[in-house]
Amino acid sequence: MRSARRERGSVMIEFAGALILLSAMFTGIFQIGYTFFTYSTLVNAVRTGARYASLRAASGSASDPQLAKSVANMVVYGEPQPAANARPVVRGLAGDNVELILGPSTATVSLRDFGIDALFTKIKLAGRPTVTFPIPNGGSK
Amino acid sequence: MKRRRSRGQSLVETTLILTAFMGLLVGMIGVGQMLFVREALADRVHDAARWGAMNAFDAAAIQNVVLYGTASPAGSATPFVGLTAPDVVVANPGCPGVDCRVTVAIPGHGIQSTEPVGNY
Numbered sequence: 001m002r003s004a005r006r007e008r009g010s011v012m013i014e015f016a017g018a019l020i021l022l023s024a025m026f027t028g029i030f031q032i033g034y035t036f037f038t039y040s041t042l043v044n045a046v047r048t049g050a051r052y053a054s055l056r057a058a059s060g061s062a063s064d065p066q067l068a069k070s071v072a073n074m075v076v077y078g079e080p081q082p083a084a085n086a087r088p089v090v091r092g093l094a095g096d097n098v099e100l101i102l103g104p105s106t107a108t109v110s111l112r113d114f115g116i117d118a119l120f121t122k123i124k125l126a127g128r129p130t131v132t133f134p135i136p137n138g139g140s141k
Numbered sequence: 142m143k144r145r146r147s148r149g150q151s152l153v154e155t156t157l158i159l160t161a162f163m164g165l166l167v168g169m170i171g172v173g174q175m176l177f178v179r180e181a182l183a184d185r186v187h188d189a190a191r192w193g194a195m196n197a198f199d200a201a202a203i204q205n206v207v208l209y210g211t212a213s214p215a216g217s218a219t220p221f222v223g224l225t226a227p228d229v230v231v232a233n234p235g236c237p238g239v240d241c242r243v244t245v246a247i248p249g250h251g252i253q254s255t256e257p258v259g260n261y
């Protein structure tokens with residue numbers, strides 16, 4: 001009885017120590033997992049946009065002023081003309097983050113000024129992901 | 142005397158922990174199953190949109206690609222995870238034109254895919 005009573009406080013301290021360590025570990029695991037998952041979603045979205053841009057450029061839309069907007073929508077919503085209530089593939093992603101560079105025979109799409117918001121930290125992506133697609137038949141026809 | 146007083150305790154503890162553990166396990170299996178079906182459906186939808194962009198537009202055939210994995214299924218084929226044709230929404234906005242594309246969606250699952258039809 002005496003010894004159980006004397007050990008009662010030390011159990012609480014041990015538990016508190018373990019809880020801090022465990023919650024820090026779980027948070028870290030979550031952040032890493034979420035960041036990789038989100039990054040792969042972004043790579044896929046940018047790839048989809050770059051492919052769309054290259055096909056549009058190949059069919060003579062390279063000088064279309066609306067092309068950049070359509071490409072940005074393709075990246076952000078997965079659809080060049082999304083419904084009014086469409087949600088971005090990644091929370092916080094907007095058309096302003098999408099950059100389209102059309103070369104004579106390539107279409108490059110990249111994200112700028114975007115970071116992955118992983119709950120407690122924000123991971124900045126310096127110009128990544130960037131995807132370049134060749135324009136079929138080397139450009140407008 | 143002491144042994145006798147704590148004999149039932151382990152049974153109670155085991156029951157308590159087993160309940161929590163089983164709940165956790167069943168929940169994990171449920172979430173895993175849900176994610177698996179979602180990914181499989183998203184893959185089908187993507188395949189169907191791609192197929193639609195590569196062939197002359199045929200909404201019923203595109204629906205078949207989602208439901209059966211092939212455009213012309215056998216009569217005995219069973220659809221994927223209990224889906225029916227009305228669950229799959231197919232359209233080709235912007236066609237004919239430079240922004241011609243095939244869209245395939247399963248609104249009930251929040252899955253959507255757009256495939257541009259390259260007409261260069």
